[in-house]
Amino acid sequence: MRLLLRCDAGPSTGVGHAVRCAAVAEAALAAGHEVVWSGHLDGLDWLWGGLSPGGLPGTVLAPSDDAASLTAVAREVGADAVHVDHYLLGTDLRPALDAAGIVLSTVEDFATGRRPGDVVVDPNLGADTHPRPDDGSPVLLRGPRYAPLRVAAREARSVRNGAAPGEVARTATRPTGADGAGPAPGVGAEPRVLVVMGGTDAAGLLPRVVAALDATGAPAEVEVVVPAGRDLPLPGAGPARFRAIAPVSDLPAAMAGADLVISAAGTTVWELCCVGVPMALVRAADNQVEGYRAVVGAGAGLGLGGPGDVADTATAAATLRPLLTDPGLRASFAARARTVVDGRGAERIVSAVADAVHDRRKRDTEPSDAPTISARPATEADAELLLAWRNDPETRRWSRASEEVRPEQHRAWLRSSLERTDRLLLVVTDAGGPVGTVRWDREDDGWEVSITVAPDRRGAGSAGPLLAAGERALRERTGPGTSVIAVVHADNAASARLFARAGYTSSDGPDADGFATHRRRLA
Template sequence: MRVLFRGDGGGPLGVGHLVRTLALVEELRRRGHDALLAGHVEGDLARRLLEAADVPVLAMPPARPGDGLEAVAALLEEHPAQVLHVDHYDLAPLPAGGHLPGGTLLSSMEEGSFGRRRADVVIDPTVGAQRQDRPDDGSAWVLRGSEFAAIRRSVRDQRRARPGEQPEQAGRVLVQMGGTDPLGLTPLVVRALARTGLPLQVSVVVRRDHVAQVREAAGAAAHLDLDLHEPGADATALLGSHDLVVSAAGTTVWELCCVGAPMALVQAVDNQQDGYARVVAAGAATGLGGPQDAADAERTGRALRELLLDRQARQAMATAAAGLVDGLGAWRIVGAWEHALVRPAPVPPVLPEGWTVRAASRDDAELLWEWRRHVDAHSSRSGRTVTRAEHESWLVSSLGRRDRVLLLVSDAVGDVGTVRWDEHAPGDWEVSITVAPSRRGQGLARSLLAAGEVELTRGREVTAYLAVVHEDNEPSRRLFDAAGYLPDLPPDEDGFARFRRPGPGRVTR
């Protein structure tokens, strides 16, 4: 597979787009695929990042608002690719009904309404995006949520190395206001840190032309020990070694979440609004407001002092942040491309004609027990036989749970099987299906799964259907692959992998 990336790197706000592109390039190369970047590269930081990654770049003039994707058609004629991935919010979508030449798959990165366009694969890595309204524009695969944040390997290494406990009083602070900091926020934050009155070792990632302003902002604050770093590929090593990170609310936020770093965030520009609000609401960061708020050194200094002295708050933020981004976003996205190239676009599940679905009851204990006894040992995650008493206790408990749905499915012939759903996170439901012993070998599993999916959405918000399958269970893997479930987690130490199908969530039509 060859992927052509279209976007601009560097410039006032483009480094974050480039960083997540490089994370995807890393994963493509790990799997033996090729990548080519097409765009305009501006600034020393962008050039250093590309040089470190050793990625071929096809130089192009910078895109302007209103430029359309149809112009990429000529580019694909000259540089054929199986996937075109667009990470540029200003490029206009293809005309209605338009397609890329040669059957090339169109993949598009968006952030809320920014960069929204119809595509074969749409990715929005914003926290909670899967629970927000999105118009149904005909996009085939819509992958939304922070599990699709593309994170570089150097950042993932910091996640593993980061110590777990926060000190009573934070002494090490990192100030990282984006790759280029076009609004000059770095000196404002340093000035606020000086107002805390606390002894701090402050690492500052700062452009050369902002160094004098940073030193001036620190002034005569003897309690601040400044350590200045130029933006570059090696700056990621700083993310995991500080007690607090003060950052702009751009792409760096997803990296900081992956590392599990306590954060204080400034919303620098409009397209950071959703991500800023949701990360703060999730308890993964403290919000400092916008640039005007950050410029109030007294107010910002008080907020930072309170956080620096509150170990419990920082610990809670670190835990919440690490739970939002696991570092597997690039793995999931590339896996989705591989899947979409060989599988037709998913279709909404439909209840087969003549089939009925009902909730299980205690009267079904005997029937469910008989079916359960016939389940193959290798399809059970525990691998052990359940006793009759344990089964009956489990059924009574299951029927009283809000996070479990147990369904019985029938057709004109009789019972087909059972579908069980367990909610692991709000809106994320894991499936387990059992075909009735007398109906096995009739090719009913996929229809049984579809029936369960349809029933689950009645009165519930479903952001994702999940399936856990052992790597040796080839029939189950084929079933979920054909049903549009994408790789979500690689096999664990026991050989169980997880697959995900995007749910309808709150899609508007």
């Protein structure tokens, strides 16, 4: 697959979009794909230097600012897919790219930057429970499971994990030199604080945060990441000692060696969560509001408010002081943050985009009169067919109840199922005949799905359309906004991929029997 990445970075837009795209580029290259860029990406040598294996991954072309020019560039470079992380491009991208046979992957932050796509990514905590209009996007990757992080973040997570609870990983490898953050911290009671307000500090927050830290009166070693070309006066006396440093190539490694990071509530938050670092967050822009609320509400970070709040030096200092003086409080924030992100979101995004490209190629080679798939309620006349599917060895292998069912048991079960109002049992067919069955069972927190592909239709790409037909039938019965659940065994990778591509997210690990619960909300 050849992937075209479209993003910008600069004083007004910040660098978060480029950082997210860089993580996707790393994952794509690691999976054997090719990468090309389009955008304003000057002054990011510090970012490229921190990537694996190092250097700018792929060619950078001039920015394409509308659907027609982006489609033309994608055709010119032979892209199979375009990944857009840009708020200002329009909602007409998907039709233009679709007409050219190109898959669109698009990133949104709740409603900001929202547009239809073949793959839609919203990496924010709580995104998977936020209602989203049904705009025809078939694959929704929502929640921090899909936060695209650089390889460096996972490496820093491992370093940090080697430390004792509540203590800094004193063996962390810290960058040094012109773009580094100094040597690894030594053992001592004073906390090591890292202040980073994005690659450009577009909101001008650094002077306010520095003033608040100085006003705490708490001893600390403070390193402030100052964007190129900025002059930031630092306090010269007081319990806290300040030092300005240039943007850091391997920021996650610097995080791993810090006792506290004060950051804008943008892309950096997900790296902080992955590494497992205590954080205090500033809501630097309007598009950060929902993510800021979710992280602070989950207890994964301390909220300092917006620019106006940190301008009140005394109040901001009073909020920060407990974090500087209480290692136990810092440890509690770090422990919660680490559970939010595992660092493999970029791999999941690339896998979903590659699957969409594969499906597109397959669809383009199918006859134009491909059969329409539809779901109908089961009847007692389906008893023999449903029993044969239920007792198929491959079906039973992944079922929570794996024993073979006797005919008389099945008939009684079917009669009972057809009478229940909390169960919807469907048979899905197309012009070629039965495709499989979908069953929905009403639980306390939503409708749980169980699907079975007819044995003679396996390997034909039927599972996705089967699930979609079942969802449409349930939506017709219950209306939009319905919460749906899938319980999948941890070893059943094919089913896990199926539900991930359909927009289901898993927030819990497998239970004692190896089953994990995946959730989504029908738009």
